[in-house]
Amino acid sequence: MASLSRLTRKTLTTHRHLLSRALATEAVAVKQSPPPPSSVKITENPDRVKWDYRGQRKIIPLGQWLPKIAVDAYVAPNVVLAGQVNVLDGSSVWNGAVLRGDLNKITVGFCSNVQEKCVVHAAWSSPTGLPAETMIERFVTVGAYCLLRSCTIEPECIIGQHSILMEGSLVETHSILEAGSVLPPGRRIPTGELWAGNPAKFVRKLTHEETLEIPKLAVAINDLSKEYFNEYLPYSTIYLEVEKMMKSHGISI
Amino acid sequence: MGTLGRAIYLVGSWIRVAGQTVDRVGCTLQGSHLFQEQVSRHRTLMNLFDKDPVIDKDAFVAPGASVIGDVQVGCGSSIWYGCVLRGDVNSISVGSGTNIQDNALVHVAKSNISGNVMPTTIGNNVTVGHGAVLHGCTVEDEAFVGMGATLLDGAHVEKNAMVAAGALVRQNTRIPFGEVWGGNPAKFMRKLTEEEIAFISQSATNYTNLAMVHAAENAKGFEEIELEKALRKKFARKDEEYDSMIGVVRETPVELTLPDNILPDKAQKTAA
Numbered sequence: 315m316a317s318l319s320r321l322t323r324k325t326l327t328t329h330r331h332l333l334s335r336a337l338a339t340e341a342v343a344v345k346q347s348p349p350p351p352s353s354v355k356i357t358e359n360p361d362r363v364k365w366d367y368r369g370q371r372k373i374i375p376l377g378q379w380l381p382k383i384a385v386d387a388y389v390a391p392n393v394v395l396a397g398q399v400n401v402l403d404g405s406s407v408w409n410g411a412v413l414r415g416d417l418n419k420i421t422v423g424f425c426s427n428v429q430e431k432c433v434v435h436a437a438w439s440s441p442t443g444l445p446a447e448t449m450i451e452r453f454v455t456v457g458a459y460c461l462l463r464s465c466t467i468e469p470e471c472i473i474g475q476h477s478i479l480m481e482g483s484l485v486e487t488h489s490i491l492e493a494g495s496v497l498p499p500g501r502r503i504p505t506g507e508l509w510a511g512n513p514a515k516f517v518r519k520l521t522h523e524e525t526l527e528i529p530k531l532a533v534a535i536n537d538l539s540k541e542y543f544n545e546y547l548p549y550s551t552i553y554l555e556v557e558k559m560m561k562s563h564g565i566s567i
Numbered sequence: 568m569g570t571l572g573r574a575i576y577l578v579g580s581w582i583r584v585a586g587q588t589v590d591r592v593g594c595t596l597q598g599s600h601l602f603q604e605q606v607s608r609h610r611t612l613m614n615l616f617d618k619d620p621v622i623d624k625d626a627f628v629a630p631g632a633s634v635i636g637d638v639q640v641g642c643g644s645s646i647w648y649g650c651v652l653r654g655d656v657n658s659i660s661v662g663s664g665t666n667i668q669d670n671a672l673v674h675v676a677k678s679n680i681s682g683n684v685m686p687t688t689i690g691n692n693v694t695v696g697h698g699a700v701l702h703g704c705t706v707e708d709e710a711f712v713g714m715g716a717t718l719l720d721g722a723h724v725e726k727n728a729m730v731a732a733g734a735l736v737r738q739n740t741r742i743p744f745g746e747v748w749g750g751n752p753a754k755f756m757r758k759l760t761e762e763e764i765a766f767i768s769q770s771a772t773n774y775t776n777l778a779m780v781h782a783a784e785n786a787k788g789f790e791e792i793e794l795e796k797a798l799r800k801k802f803a804r805k806d807e808e809y810d811s812m813i814g815v816v817r818e819t820p821v822e823l824t825l826p827d828n829i830l831p832d833k834a835q836k837t838a839a
Contacts, residue, residue: 356641359624362612363786369607370631370648374784377825380799394631394648394669396781412648412669412697416777431649433669433697433714438773461697461714461732478715478733496715496733512733512751551590555606 406539419447627778645778662691666774676703692771
């Protein structure tokens with residue numbers, strides 16, 4: 315009975331599909347579809363892959379540059395590391411982050427973390443005298459949705475969520491950036507201060523207790539990342555699925 | 568393949584079966600907490616019914632991006648990692664030489680509500696920075712949308728205008744030619760200098776070149792990747808001083824050299 319109903323549904327849907335498809339083409343023919351606003355002619359590549367069974371590779375080497383991940387660093391499976399990226403030990407990079415070191419080096423230091431959906435990129439050159447590489451030093455917490463570009467973050471800082479650090483900005487030790495702040499190019503945040511706003515402005519000095527809390531937060535996130543790290547086996551078992559898939563399509567392995 | 572080889576192959580397959588059995592035993596012990604991994608089901612290009620994305624053959628679309636529905640991407644453009652271009656209720660057209668950088672989102676407003684249709688059009692040689700959100704707006708040629716900027720419905724960025732990083736451009740705002748707007752809500756900040764205007768078009772060209780490298784890297788098959796791994800391992804311990812001391816000249820293999828057009832006025836660096 316169930317199979318029968320499924321069959322009828324199937325035939326109905328395919329028919330509707332065909333019918334609407336025909337109607338759609340007719341409508342288009344009637345409408346004399348307006349030309350696209352762009353004057354350039356788009357030539358499609360028929361071989362363009364619409365679905366890559368491998369998904370997005372996590373580690374993308376460029377030329378001789380191979381992203382390096384320390385053995386006990388946790389990098390989530392859908393992170394993209396491209397080019398000269400160094401994820402040092404104890405650090406964690408969370409889901410959906412993109413670290414693209416194709417123009418310059420990116421370093422995520424000891425016990426630091428780059429949280430969800432961050433983009434870390436490096437520009438060719440920085441407007442200040444600093445090297446144009448992105449340095450995230452030890453015990454730094456970079457909140458979710460941050461955008462970092464060729465900036466240097468010295469040890470033990472907290473960068474709030476959705477902050478934007480532009481070229482050549484420097485966050486010195488024991489500083490905190492509030493959520494949603496924007497650091498314009500070449501801006502420096504001195505030691506032990508709290509900054510906030512767009513563009514970032516000085517709010518107050520941090521107390522000694524607060525500066526002590528900063529590495530504790532980083533360590534707490536490191537502990538959490540350990541749990542995640544233990545969830546993943548060193549080698550995934552997807553190759554079995556792929557072999558099954560190839561078998562079912564009759565491709566020799 | 569000799570008889571010995573066949574025997575070894577057979578033994579290997581037995582051991583593999585044993586391994587899979589052990590794996591299954593482990594899975595049953597883990598019980599309901601287990602997550603069985605699947606082949607990636609992420610669709611880079613996805614049609615919605617009859618709306619197909621139209622991508623030029625010279626455009627780079629990262630495998631981790633998703634381009635859905637009625638999207639047109641011109642030649643030399645690049646859609647970077649983690650981008651989402653969702654042309655489901657209306658059309659998105661991206662010109663040629665444009666780059667939409669990582670984790671950006673381009674979406675469209677509902678069509679035909681109160682009569683105004685709002686497709687998203689992005690012109691040629693536009694740079695859209697990381698994490699920008701473009702929603703039903705128009706960006707003309709050679710404009711620059713900075714990192715983390717948000718453009719709401721009906722925003723119109725004219726030619727050579729620039730939206731600074733982290734700006735939020737409210738509905739129906741028009742950003743005139745050659746001005747910089749920033750803040751939340753976006754306000755006029757200053758005029759662009761000639762150098763900056765030149766820099767915008769330069770950055771678009773740089774990105775086109777960079778995208779080619781990434782496209783080549785992402786399109787590689789399994790064998791190629793493995794080959795390069797081996798080559799990299801082989802040449803990792805290359806030290807030029809040592810080589811010159813013992814008088815050998817080692818060439819970096821062709822596969823491991825990047826085209827030098829991505830780094831203007833910068834010599835090709837060797838791996839650190």
